[in-house]
Amino acid sequence: MGWETDDPARYPTTPKLKHQALEAPSTRFLALESVHRGMRVMRVPGFTFQGISSMSKALLLAAWGAASLAFASTTPVLADIRDYEFQLVTPEVNQANGVFVEVRLVNKKTGAPVPDAVIIAKRIDMAPDGMEMMASKIDAVPADRPGHYRFRTDLTMEGGWRLSLGAKVQGETGTLENRLILKAVRK
Numbered sequence: 001m002g003w004e005t006d007d008p009a010r011y012p013t014t015p016k017l018k019h020q021a022l023e024a025p026s027t028r029f030l031a032l033e034s035v036h037r038g039m040r041v042m043r044v045p046g047f048t049f050q051g052i053s054s055m056s057k058a059l060l061l062a063a064w065g066a067a068s069l070a071f072a073s074t075t076p077v078l079a080d081i082r083d084y085e086f087q088l089v090t091p092e093v094n095q096a097n098g099v100f101v102e103v104r105l106v107n108k109k110t111g112a113p114v115p116d117a118v119i120i121a122k123r124i125d126m127a128p129d130g131m132e133m134m135a136s137k138i139d140a141v142p143a144d145r146p147g148h149y150r151f152r153t154d155l156t157m158e159g160g161w162r163l164s165l166g167a168k169v170q171g172e173t174g175t176l177e178n179r180l181i182l183k184a185v186r187k
């Protein structure tokens with residue numbers, strides 16, 4: 001049900017670490033959210049942010065700073081990796097077991113296909129239809145065009161599926177993370 005990882009020898013991080021890396025945005029969000037919660041707690045009637053002691057304000061600002069720092073430290077400079085994007089070749093796929101989902105990786109600035117990326121994480125689930133727990137097995141299989149990446153999966157139910165991909169792009173630092181929505185339809 002979790003992320004499946006490829007080529008562990010090449011990227012010898014544990015699946016858990018990878019999972020965390022891929023979930024980093026929500027972790028960061030939680031950090032910020034907890035600061036928000038703290039501020040909300042301060043906003044009880046007659047006890048406004050302005051009303052709290054300068055010591056508490058300092059602590060609050062420190063917490064905010066720590067959260068921002070956490071944001072920065074889990075987000076390497078992604079100016080380059082953000083130039084890339086996975087795109088679905090076909091947004092509608094036959095609802096069946098053993099079907100293929102194909103994506104292309106493009107450089108958004110040039111439109112050029114990008115070959116030889118290494119898919120380090122992949123997951124497919126029915127999050128778009130409110131069934132994030134409903135994940136299916138997914139395997140990378142060879143694609144016949146450079147810059148294309150192909151997966152075999154079981155689309156066990158009609159409806160919206162989310163394909164989440166994590167990839168390393170040759171010559172770029174950071175990890176590309178994309179979530180693509182496709183539709184499983186009866187043909």
Ligand SMILES: [Cu+2]
Nearest residue numbers: 126131134157
């Ligand atoms: Cu479902």
